[in-house]
Amino acid sequence: MEGLKVSDANLVIYVHPSKSKKVSQAVLRDLGAMLLKFDERFEGVLLAYEANIIDKSAKILSGVHPYFGVTIKAKLLLFSPKPNMLLEGKVVKLRQESIHVIVLGFASAVITDEDIRNEFKHRTKHGEEMFVSRAHKHHVIKVGTMVRFLVKR
The missing domain is CATH 3.30.1490.120 (RNA polymerase Rpb7-like, N-terminal domain)
Structure with missing residues (x-):
């Protein structure tokens, strides 16, 4: 990383x-x-x-x-993260407008809806929020998922 x-x-x-x-x-x-x-x-x-x-x-x-x-x-x-660096973190909270991630177990990051790829659609299934890919139905982002993202600022 x-x-x-x-x-x-x-x-x-x-x-x-x-x-x-x-x-x-x-x-x-x-x-x-x-x-x-x-x-x-x-x-x-x-x-x-x-x-x-x-x-x-x-x-x-x-x-x-x-x-x-x-x-x-x-x-x-x-x-020391800088803009355009690739980081990896664990999803701890999902909302329709954001994904909240913990990096290295201590640093918090938020991926807002404008930065979430358009192929992902927010859904609630059995009371659990998730983002599901429209192109690949098995690509799901939910609490506990590890995601990679680029640092904006």
């Missing part, structure tokens, strides 16, 4: 002096706080990381709170 990329990064993590005896634990906790959140520095959502502290001597920052910076080298797995 497009949108996933592995990136090498050199980062500086700022650690409070109270964590000076457990620096590696503090660094991992800080990186863990970035998981599954969009970060402008990475231009995507951090999904996983592998980090190594490369500089054992930290620089103390002057100011009210004397944090110290720890330099790390990390390999990051990022989710």
